[in-house]
Amino acid sequence: EDKVVQSPLSLVxxxxxxxxxxxxxxxxxxxxxxxxxxEKKAPTFLFMLTSSGIEKKSGRLSSILDxxxxxxxxxxxxxxxxxxxxxxxxxxxTASKLTFGTGTRLQVTL
Amino acid sequence: NAGVTQTPKFQVLKTGQSMTLQCAQDMNHNxxxxxxxxxxxxxRLIYYSASEGTTDxxxxxxxxxxxxxxxxxxxxxxxxxxxxQTSVYFCASSESGAGNExxxxxxxxxxxxx
Numbered sequence: 062e063d064k065v066v067q068s069p070l071s072l073v074x075x076x077x078x079x080x081x082x083x084x085x086x087x088x089x090x091x092x093x094x095x096x097x098x099x100e101k102k103a104p105t106f107l108f109m110l111t112s113s114g115i116e117k118k119s120g121r122l123s124s125i126l127d128x129x130x131x132x133x134x135x136x137x138x139x140x141x142x143x144x145x146x147x148x149x150x151x152x153x154x155t156a157s158k159l160t161f162g163t164g165t166r167l168q169v170t171l
Numbered sequence: 172n173a174g175v176t177q178t179p180k181f182q183v184l185k186t187g188q189s190m191t192l193q194c195a196q197d198m199n200h201n202x203x204x205x206x207x208x209x210x211x212x213x214x215r216l217i218y219y220s221a222s223e224g225t226t227d228x229x230x231x232x233x234x235x236x237x238x239x240x241x242x243x244x245x246x247x248x249x250x251x252x253x254x255x256q257t258s259v260y261f262c263a264s265s266e267s268g269a270g271n272e273x274x275x276x277x278x279x280x281x282x283x284x285x
Contacts, residue, residue, distance in 0.1 A: 095273060103175075103261065103276035104214070149213065158204070158229070159274060163213035 063088040063154050067162035074169055078140050082165045084150035085132040094133050095159065096124055097149040104149055107135070140169045173197050177262050177277035184252040184284045192247040192280050194262030202265045203245035204229075204274065205237060207258040214261065220245055252284045 065086040074080055086094065093111045097104035108117040113128035121140075126133045137144055145168050151161040175196045184190055196203065204219040206229075216229030220239040234256060236248045245264075249256060259281050263274040 102278045105276075106273040109273055151214075158216060158219055160216070160230075161206075161214040163211060 065162040071166035082135040088154040175277035196264040200264035
């Protein structure tokens with residue numbers, strides 16, 4: 062059965078810190094891995110990764126995929142209180158539909 | 172730009188009552204999805220519709236039915252609500268459902284079943 066595991070489940074950091082969120086997966090016929098940010102309601106798209114080793118960046122956020130070791134990381138540098146959210150990773154496999162992890166709850170304090 | 176619109180935003184039901192959650196998208200997307208989100212469980216797929224006229228079960232379909240009314244609209248029905256269906260429900264859509272594309276989500280429906 063396909064599955065995705067995120068770690069840590071939650072963490073609290075101080076503004077300005079750098080954080081690394083982890084996502085490991087076991088999936089048949091992996092096609093893509095996606096990261097979402099969920100603040101209050103709807104998840105919003107951050108990145109999609111399909112090739113191993115390629116880093117995607119958007120401002121202070123970046124992500125990389127390792128298809129050999131079956132994991133992805135999401136880095137956030139110089140964290141701000143506005144980064145407080147649940148970060149979800151998801152993948153598509155054979156069935157061509159997204160399967161989500163349980164998420165990492167990040168809280169950034171002043 | 173409306174994107175994905177869900178109604179209602181909040182609903183309280185008594186056990187055994189029925190209701191339909193409505194979802195519409197204006198992005199001309201082919202695929203639409205219903206997820207539920209529970210604490211510690213992440214987002215779990217209930218049903219999806221890869222294209223107009225087709226629907227398929229997801230991970231947790233029991234107790235639900237869906238209708239892809241047309242390309243824009245995808246509704247989720249609870250025939251006889253149970254407390255275990257208390258959750259936040261999200262509708263989503265994607266361009267083709269081919270697997271390498273992002274989903275766009277509605278703002279969610281908070282459902283409580285007493």
